[in-house]
Amino acid sequence: MVRKKVLMKGNEAIGEAAIRAGCQAFFGYPITPQSELPEYLARRMPEVDMIFLQAESELAAISMVYGAAGAGARVMTSSSSPGISLKQEGISMLAGADLPAVIVNIMRGGPGIGGIQPSQADYFQATRGGGHGDYRHLVLAPASIQELADLTWEAFALADQYRNPVLILGDGMLGQMMEPVLLPEEPPPLVDKPWATTGAKDREHNEIYTLHMGMEDLEKHNQRLAKKWEQIAREQVRYDKFMLDDAEIVIVAFGIASRVARRAIRMAREVGIKAGLLRPISLWPFPTAAIAEVAKQARAFLVVEMNLGQMIEDVRLATGGLVPVELFSKITIVPNPKEILQSLCSLARRTGCKIDEAAIKEESA
Numbered sequence: 424m425v426r427k428k429v430l431m432k433g434n435e436a437i438g439e440a441a442i443r444a445g446c447q448a449f450f451g452y453p454i455t456p457q458s459e460l461p462e463y464l465a466r467r468m469p470e471v472d473m474i475f476l477q478a479e480s481e482l483a484a485i486s487m488v489y490g491a492a493g494a495g496a497r498v499m500t501s502s503s504s505p506g507i508s509l510k511q512e513g514i515s516m517l518a519g520a521d522l523p524a525v526i527v528n529i530m531r532g533g534p535g536i537g538g539i540q541p542s543q544a545d546y547f548q549a550t551r552g553g554g555h556g557d558y559r560h561l562v563l564a565p566a567s568i569q570e571l572a573d574l575t576w577e578a579f580a581l582a583d584q585y586r587n588p589v590l591i592l593g594d595g596m597l598g599q600m601m602e603p604v605l606l607p608e609e610p611p612p613l614v615d616k617p618w619a620t621t622g623a624k625d626r627e628h629n630e631i632y633t634l635h636m637g638m639e640d641l642e643k644h645n646q647r648l649a650k651k652w653e654q655i656a657r658e659q660v661r662y663d664k665f666m667l668d669d670a671e672i673v674i675v676a677f678g679i680a681s682r683v684a685r686r687a688i689r690m691a692r693e694v695g696i697k698a699g700l701l702r703p704i705s706l707w708p709f710p711t712a713a714i715a716e717v718a719k720q721a722r723a724f725l726v727v728e729m730n731l732g733q734m735i736e737d738v739r740l741a742t743g744g745l746v747p748v749e750l751f752s753k754i755t756i757v758p759n760p761k762e763i764l765q766s767l768c769s770l771a772r773r774t775g776c777k778i779d780e781a782a783i784k785e786e787s788a
Contacts, residue, residue: 428603433568433593434459436604437501437527440572442467444579445610446525447496448474450487454506455539456595457529461501481506485513492522493631495619497579501527503595504545505536508553514588515554519633519648521618523582525575526560527591529598532755540755541595543678546733549592550707557645559652560588561659562706564677568602570704580611585655586618592706594729596679596757661704662713666692670699671776672767673717675738676727677703680758684727687763694764695779696771706734714741722774724748725766727758747774 431439438460441449449468451461461477468475474491478484484500491498502510507528517524528549532542547553549562561581565571571593578589620629635641663681666688667673676684681702691698701717703710718724723746726735732750739748751758751766771778 426605426608428605430601431568431604432459432601433571433598434529435463436568436572436606437575437591438463438467439606440575441499441525441579442471442473443607443610444576445497445613446473446499446579448476448491448498449500450476450478450484450491450498451500451502452478452481452484452506454503456531456541456598457501457503457527459598460527460529481509482513485510488524489513489516489520489522492517492524493520493620495616495621497523497583499525499527499579501529503529503531504533504542507545507548511548511554514560515552515556515558516633517588518552518558518560519556520631521586521648522588522631523586524588525578525582525591526588527575528593530592530594538755539595541597541679541729541757542755543594543680543729544731544733544754545592546706546728546730549590550709550737558648559655559707560590561585561655561708562590562592563661564592564704564706565597566678566681566702568597568600568604571597572604572606574704576607576611581659583611583614583616585651587651587655592678594679656708659705660708660710660713662710663700663702663704665700665702667699667701667717669697670717670720671697671722672699672725672770672774673721673723674698674700674725674727674763675703675714675734676700677706677734680727680729683758683760684763686760687767690760690764691767694768694782695777696767697777698767703734709737709741711737711741714738715743718742718745721746722776723770725751725763725770727751727763729753729755729757
C-alpha cells in the first residue's frame with residue numbers, strides 16, 4: 424500500500440503524529456498560536472480511545488503530565504511561550520523524577536504576554552532549563568511540517584529511552600502554516616517500565632519523588648542524573664548542512680529562520696559569496712563540535728535568529744574566538760532573504776571574502 428502525503432497545518436501534524444506514536448494522554452490549556460493542537464486532539468483522541476483533558480490551568484496540566492508519566496503512560500502537553508513559563512516547575516519535577524514526557528512549545532513573541540507573532544525568543548528558556556535546579560532535557564527544533572511530525576513521533580521514543588522530558592521547540596509560523604506531510608504509520612516500540620506506579624499486588628511498591636533531604640543523597644542523585652544527560656549529549660546531537668563544503672561565511676540558524684537563510688545563501692552564491700548553512704536540529708545537545716570543525720575553514724559566522732540574540736552565545740562558545748561571529752536579528756518578524764543577503768555582503772567585504780560587486784549592482788538594479 425502506497426503511503427500518501429496529507430496537507431496539514433503544523434499544529435495538527437504534531438497532534439496526529441503524537442497519536443500515531445502511541446500518546447495515551449494529553450493535558451493542556453489553550454493559548455495562541457498552538458490552540459489548534461489541543462483542538463485537534465480533543466476531536467481525535469476519543470476516536471482512538473485515548474485521554475484528552477483540558478486542564479483548568481497550565482500548572483494543573485503539567486501536574487497531570489507528572490502523574491500520568493509516573494504511571495507509565497506516554498503523555499504529552501503543549502503550550503506557547505508564557506504558558507510554558509507556567510509549566511517550568513513541573514518540567515523540573517519531571518526531569519528530577521526521571522519521568523518521560525513530550526512537551527511542545529509553539530513560540531510567540533514576548534516578554535510578558537507579548538503577542539501572537541512567531542518568535543524564537545524562548546531559546547534560553549528551552550536550552551538552559553527554564554525551571555529551578557540543575558537539569559536538562561532534549562530540545563528538538565523542526566524546520567518544516569514534515570519535521571514537526573517526524574520529531575514529535577520520535578520524541579516519545581527518546582523520552583522513554585532516557586526517562587527524561589523531550590521538548591519540541593517550534594514557532595508560531597510553523598504551527599500555523601500548511602505543507603504536505605507523510606505521517607508515520609506504526610508507533611515506536613513500547614518499552615518496559617518496571618519503575619512505574621501501576622499498583623503493587625505482585626511486587627514491591629515503587630516510589631517516584633524529587634525530595635532528597637540528606638545532602639549526600641541529593642548529591643548522589645544529581646550526579647546520577649548528570650551521567651544520564653552526558654549520555655544524551657554524546658548520542659543525540661543533530662544538525663543539517665547546506666552548501667558547507669567550500670563555505671567562507673557560515674550561517675547558523677534553526678527553525679523557520681533557517682529556511683529563509685537557505686534562500687539568502689542561494690542568492691549570495693549568485694553574487695560570488697561562498698555561503699553555507701549549519702542548522703542545529705537538536706538545540707540541546709547543541710552541535711558544538713560540528714561548529715568548531717567548520718570554524719577551521721570559515722572566515723566568519725552569521726547567526727540568524729528571531730530574537731535579540733540568544734543562540735549566538737552558543738555559536739561563539741563553539742567557535743572559540745577563531746573567527747568573527749555576527750548577528751542578524753528579527754524579533755517577531757520573519758526575516759527577509761534580501762536583508763540577510765545585505766548582511767552577508769557586508770560581512771564578506773569586512774572579512775576579505777570573494778564577492779562579485781558587479782553582480783550585486785546588477786541585482787540591486
